Amino acid sequence: MEILSDDMLLESYYTAVQLKLDPAFIRLLATEMQRRNLKPDLRLGA
Numbered sequence: 001m002e003i004l005s006d007d008m009l010l011e012s013y014y015t016a017v018q019l020k021l022d023p024a025f026i027r028l029l030a031t032e033m034q035r036r037n038l039k040p041d042l043r044l045g046a
Contacts, residue, residue: 001028001032004032006036006038009029009032009033009036009038010033010038010040010041012029013026013029013030013033013040014040016029
């Protein structure tokens, strides 16, 4: 996960939620966002 930029991580999260991918994968992305102190913008579909 460390090789993903913050922007790519957020984009991956939004896309995973939009596509209704595996909840475990979405939680993995959310955990990494929390570790980086990133907040998803709920207006963007997350």
